[in-house]
Amino acid sequence: xxxxxQPPSASGSPGQSVTISCTGTSNDIGGYDYVSWYQQHPGKxxxxxxxxxxxxPSGVPDRFSGSKSGNTASLTVSGLQAEDEAVYYCSxxxxxRLFGGGTKLTVL
Amino acid sequence: xxxxxxxxxGLVKPSQILSLTCTVSGGSINRGGNxxxxxxxxxxxxxxxxxxxxxxxxxxxxxxxxxxxTISIDTSKNQFSLRLSSVTAADTAVxxxxxxxxxxxxxxWGQGTLVIVSS
Numbered sequence: 001x002x003x004x005x006q007p008p009s010a011s012g013s014p015g016q017s018v019t020i021s022c023t024g025t026s027n028d029i030g031g032y033d034y035v036s037w038y039q040q041h042p043g044k045x046x047x048x049x050x051x052x053x054x055x056x057p058s059g060v061p062d063r064f065s066g067s068k069s070g071n072t073a074s075l076t077v078s079g080l081q082a083e084d085e086a087v088y089y090c091s092x093x094x095x096x097r098l099f100g101g102g103t104k105l106t107v108l
Numbered sequence: 109x110x111x112x113x114x115x116x117x118g119l120v121k122p123s124q125i126l127s128l129t130c131t132v133s134g135g136s137i138n139r140g141g142n143x144x145x146x147x148x149x150x151x152x153x154x155x156x157x158x159x160x161x162x163x164x165x166x167x168x169x170x171x172x173x174x175x176x177x178t179i180s181i182d183t184s185k186n187q188f189s190l191r192l193s194s195v196t197a198a199d200t201a202v203x204x205x206x207x208x209x210x211x212x213x214x215x216x217w218g219q220g221t222l223v224i225v226s227s
Contacts, residue, residue, distance in 0.1 A: 036213035038155075045204055045220050046155065051213035089155055093211055096168070097145065097157040 004029065004090055004100035011106040017078045020103045022090030023071060030071035032094040037066060037075045040087045040102075049088075050075060082107050110135040112205050112218035120199075120225050126192040130205030130218060131185075138163045138183040145208035146179060146190045148201040149220075156201075160208050161188055195225045 005023040012018040022029065022037075029035055035053045038046035048057055050066035053073060063078045077084055085107045090100040116128035130144070137144065146158040159169035161179040169177045178191040192199060202222050206214040 032211070034211040038214070045217040046214070047217070048213040048215045051215075052211070057213075057215070091155075091214070093208070093213070095210070096170070097160070097208070097214075099155040099157060102154040 003098040004092060006088075006090060006100035006103045008101070009104050009106065011108055012077075012080045013108045014080050014082065016080050017076060018080060018105060019074050019076045020088055020090075020105070022073045022075070022100045024073075024092055024098065025071055028092040028094055028098055029068065029073050032092070033068070034093045035066065035068060035073040036091045036093065037064075037073075038089045038091065040089065046089060077105070080107050110207060110216055112207065112216060114203060114205050114218045114221040116221060116223070118222060118224060120195055120223060121227050122196055122225055123194055126190070126195050126199060126223055126225070128190045128203055128205075128221065128223070129187050130189070131187050132207075133186070136183075137181065137186045137188065141209055143208040143210070144179075144181065144188045145206050145214060147204045147206060147214070147217075149204070150198075150201045158190065158192075158203075197225050199223070200225045 033053045037050040040046040049060045053068045054066045065076045087102045089102045092098045111133045120126045143160040145160040161167045176193045181188040202220040204220045206217040
Protein backbone atom coordinates (compact mmCIF):
# COMPACT_ATOMS: atom_id res chain seq x y z
CA UNK A 1 0.00 0.00 0.00
CA UNK A 2 1.43 3.35 -1.06
CA UNK A 3 1.73 6.28 1.29
CA UNK A 4 -0.09 8.58 -1.13
CA UNK A 5 -3.33 7.46 -2.74
CA GLN A 6 -3.98 7.77 -6.45
CA PRO A 7 -6.69 6.21 -8.63
CA PRO A 8 -5.22 3.29 -10.58
CA SER A 9 -6.56 4.48 -13.91
CA ALA A 10 -7.94 7.47 -15.79
CA SER A 11 -8.93 8.04 -19.38
CA GLY A 12 -10.05 10.65 -21.84
CA SER A 13 -10.43 11.30 -25.53
CA PRO A 14 -8.01 13.47 -27.51
CA GLY A 15 -8.62 17.13 -26.80
CA GLN A 16 -10.40 16.49 -23.50
CA SER A 17 -9.13 17.26 -20.02
CA VAL A 18 -8.39 14.73 -17.30
CA THR A 19 -7.62 15.29 -13.62
CA ILE A 20 -5.70 12.84 -11.44
CA SER A 21 -5.89 13.13 -7.67
CA CYS A 22 -3.29 12.33 -5.04
CA THR A 23 -4.35 12.15 -1.40
CA GLY A 24 -2.02 12.24 1.57
CA THR A 25 -2.15 13.65 5.07
CA SER A 26 -1.43 16.91 6.87
CA ASN A 27 2.09 15.56 7.49
CA ASP A 28 2.97 15.48 3.82
CA ILE A 29 0.78 16.95 1.08
CA GLY A 30 -1.30 19.06 3.40
CA GLY A 31 1.64 20.44 5.33
CA TYR A 32 4.04 21.48 2.60
CA ASP A 33 4.00 22.78 -0.96
CA TYR A 34 6.50 20.11 -2.00
CA VAL A 35 4.34 18.04 -4.30
CA SER A 36 5.75 16.86 -7.59
CA TRP A 37 4.34 14.79 -10.44
CA TYR A 38 6.19 12.38 -12.69
CA GLN A 39 5.32 10.95 -16.07
CA GLN A 40 6.61 7.51 -16.99
CA HIS A 41 6.36 5.93 -20.40
CA PRO A 42 6.93 2.16 -20.75
CA GLY A 43 10.56 1.18 -20.39
CA LYS A 44 11.63 4.72 -19.53
CA UNK A 45 12.68 6.49 -16.37
CA UNK A 46 10.14 8.81 -14.77
CA UNK A 47 10.33 12.48 -15.74
CA UNK A 48 9.23 15.38 -13.58
CA UNK A 49 6.40 17.41 -15.08
CA UNK A 50 5.22 19.42 -12.05
CA UNK A 51 7.08 20.50 -8.90
CA UNK A 52 6.20 22.63 -5.89
CA UNK A 53 2.53 21.87 -6.58
CA UNK A 54 2.09 24.14 -9.61
CA UNK A 55 5.45 24.77 -11.30
CA UNK A 56 6.45 23.29 -14.65
CA PRO A 57 10.05 22.55 -15.60
CA SER A 58 11.31 24.10 -18.78
CA GLY A 59 10.08 22.17 -21.80
CA VAL A 60 6.94 20.73 -20.20
CA PRO A 61 3.83 21.83 -22.13
CA ASP A 62 1.44 24.15 -20.34
CA ARG A 63 -1.26 21.54 -20.94
CA PHE A 64 -0.01 20.06 -17.67
CA SER A 65 -1.03 21.89 -14.52
CA GLY A 66 -1.04 21.15 -10.81
CA SER A 67 -3.02 22.28 -7.81
CA LYS A 68 -3.61 21.42 -4.18
CA SER A 69 -6.46 21.64 -1.72
CA GLY A 70 -5.97 20.46 1.82
CA ASN A 71 -4.42 17.00 1.81
CA THR A 72 -5.14 16.36 -1.87
CA ALA A 73 -3.03 17.37 -4.84
CA SER A 74 -4.23 17.18 -8.42
CA LEU A 75 -2.69 16.97 -11.86
CA THR A 76 -4.75 18.18 -14.81
CA VAL A 77 -3.87 17.34 -18.37
CA SER A 78 -5.73 19.57 -20.81
CA GLY A 79 -6.07 19.04 -24.55
CA LEU A 80 -5.15 15.37 -24.27
CA GLN A 81 -2.77 14.07 -26.87
CA ALA A 82 -1.81 10.51 -27.72
CA GLU A 83 1.68 10.98 -26.30
CA ASP A 84 0.19 11.78 -22.89
CA GLU A 85 -0.68 8.11 -22.44
CA ALA A 86 1.61 7.07 -19.61
CA VAL A 87 1.67 6.33 -15.89
CA TYR A 88 1.66 9.37 -13.61
CA TYR A 89 3.04 9.37 -10.08
CA CYS A 90 2.68 12.00 -7.40
CA SER A 91 5.33 12.51 -4.75
CA UNK A 92 5.81 14.48 -1.57
CA UNK A 93 9.29 15.49 -0.48
CA UNK A 94 9.19 16.87 3.03
CA UNK A 95 11.83 14.78 4.79
CA UNK A 96 10.87 11.27 3.81
CA ARG A 97 10.04 11.02 0.14
CA LEU A 98 6.67 9.45 -0.56
CA PHE A 99 5.13 8.25 -3.80
CA GLY A 100 1.62 7.52 -4.90
CA GLY A 101 0.82 4.16 -6.43
CA GLY A 102 0.59 5.59 -9.93
CA THR A 103 -2.29 6.30 -12.31
CA LYS A 104 -2.32 4.86 -15.81
CA LEU A 105 -3.70 7.46 -18.16
CA THR A 106 -5.27 6.06 -21.32
CA VAL A 107 -6.02 8.29 -24.30
CA LEU A 108 -9.03 6.72 -25.95
CA UNK B 109 23.62 19.41 -17.58
CA UNK B 110 23.85 16.80 -14.84
CA UNK B 111 23.46 13.20 -15.95
CA UNK B 112 23.33 10.02 -13.87
CA UNK B 113 24.17 6.46 -14.82
CA UNK B 114 23.63 3.33 -12.75
CA UNK B 115 25.99 0.38 -12.94
CA UNK B 116 26.35 -2.97 -11.24
CA UNK B 117 25.51 -6.67 -11.51
CA GLY B 118 22.21 -7.54 -13.13
CA LEU B 119 21.95 -10.84 -11.28
CA VAL B 120 22.36 -11.40 -7.55
CA LYS B 121 21.91 -14.61 -5.61
CA PRO B 122 19.44 -14.78 -2.71
CA SER B 123 20.87 -13.87 0.71
CA GLN B 124 23.77 -11.99 -0.91
CA ILE B 125 24.42 -8.26 -1.17
CA LEU B 126 23.11 -6.13 -4.02
CA SER B 127 25.60 -3.39 -4.88
CA LEU B 128 25.01 -0.59 -7.37
CA THR B 129 26.88 2.59 -8.21
CA CYS B 130 25.56 5.81 -9.67
CA THR B 131 28.03 7.97 -11.57
CA VAL B 132 27.25 11.66 -11.81
CA SER B 133 28.52 13.62 -14.79
CA GLY B 134 28.13 17.22 -15.87
CA GLY B 135 28.25 18.57 -12.34
CA SER B 136 29.80 18.05 -8.94
CA ILE B 137 28.26 15.63 -6.49
CA ASN B 138 29.94 17.66 -3.79
CA ARG B 139 27.59 20.62 -3.93
CA GLY B 140 25.58 21.87 -1.02
CA GLY B 141 21.83 21.49 -1.25
CA ASN B 142 21.93 18.37 -3.37
CA UNK B 143 20.78 15.03 -2.10
CA UNK B 144 21.26 11.86 -4.08
CA UNK B 145 18.57 9.22 -4.01
CA UNK B 146 17.97 5.60 -4.88
CA UNK B 147 14.51 4.54 -6.01
CA UNK B 148 13.32 1.14 -7.18
CA UNK B 149 10.42 -0.16 -9.19
CA UNK B 150 9.27 -3.75 -8.94
CA UNK B 151 8.20 -5.26 -12.28
CA UNK B 152 4.89 -3.77 -13.31
CA UNK B 153 4.56 -1.87 -10.03
CA UNK B 154 4.98 1.64 -8.68
CA UNK B 155 7.96 3.58 -7.39
CA UNK B 156 9.55 2.95 -4.00
CA UNK B 157 12.00 5.41 -2.50
CA UNK B 158 14.96 3.61 -0.91
CA UNK B 159 16.90 6.48 0.61
CA UNK B 160 19.20 9.40 -0.01
CA UNK B 161 22.62 10.70 0.90
CA UNK B 162 23.76 14.28 1.28
CA UNK B 163 27.14 15.34 -0.09
CA UNK B 164 28.40 15.50 3.50
CA UNK B 165 27.62 11.82 3.94
CA UNK B 166 24.50 12.06 6.07
CA UNK B 167 21.82 9.62 5.06
CA UNK B 168 18.11 8.98 5.41
CA UNK B 169 16.48 5.66 4.57
CA UNK B 170 13.00 4.36 3.95
CA UNK B 171 12.05 2.86 7.33
CA UNK B 172 10.81 -0.30 5.61
CA UNK B 173 14.29 -1.00 4.19
CA UNK B 174 16.48 0.71 6.76
CA UNK B 175 17.83 -2.44 8.38
CA UNK B 176 19.25 -3.70 5.05
CA UNK B 177 20.29 -0.50 3.25
CA THR B 178 23.54 1.43 3.15
CA ILE B 179 24.08 4.39 0.84
CA SER B 180 27.56 5.84 0.58
CA ILE B 181 29.26 8.59 -1.41
CA ASP B 182 32.66 8.94 -3.04
CA THR B 183 33.14 12.59 -3.91
CA SER B 184 36.55 11.91 -5.51
CA LYS B 185 34.85 9.75 -8.12
CA ASN B 186 31.62 11.75 -8.29
CA GLN B 187 29.72 8.59 -7.41
CA PHE B 188 27.29 7.34 -4.81
CA SER B 189 26.44 3.74 -4.11
CA LEU B 190 23.72 1.45 -2.81
CA ARG B 191 24.20 -1.72 -0.82
CA LEU B 192 21.18 -3.87 -0.01
CA SER B 193 21.87 -6.92 2.13
CA SER B 194 20.11 -10.27 2.53
CA VAL B 195 18.28 -9.94 -0.76
CA THR B 196 15.36 -12.13 -1.77
CA ALA B 197 13.30 -12.45 -4.93
CA ALA B 198 11.19 -9.57 -3.60
CA ASP B 199 14.15 -7.26 -4.24
CA THR B 200 14.02 -7.93 -7.97
CA ALA B 201 13.38 -4.52 -9.49
CA VAL B 202 14.63 -1.74 -11.70
CA UNK B 203 16.85 0.46 -9.58
CA UNK B 204 17.13 4.16 -10.38
CA UNK B 205 19.38 6.87 -9.02
CA UNK B 206 18.34 10.51 -9.09
CA UNK B 207 19.29 13.95 -7.87
CA UNK B 208 17.09 14.93 -4.96
CA UNK B 209 16.72 17.62 -2.35
CA UNK B 210 14.44 18.85 0.38
CA UNK B 211 11.40 20.23 -1.32
CA UNK B 212 12.77 19.81 -4.82
CA UNK B 213 11.80 17.20 -7.40
CA UNK B 214 13.76 14.12 -8.36
CA UNK B 215 15.56 15.40 -11.42
CA UNK B 216 17.37 14.15 -13.34
CA TRP B 217 17.07 10.37 -13.15
CA GLY B 218 19.39 7.71 -14.39
CA GLN B 219 18.08 5.33 -17.03
CA GLY B 220 17.63 2.56 -14.46
CA THR B 221 19.15 -0.87 -14.15
CA LEU B 222 17.32 -4.15 -13.73
CA VAL B 223 18.53 -6.36 -10.91
CA ILE B 224 17.21 -9.89 -10.71
CA VAL B 225 17.58 -11.89 -7.53
CA SER B 226 17.76 -15.55 -8.40
CA SER B 227 19.92 -18.57 -7.77
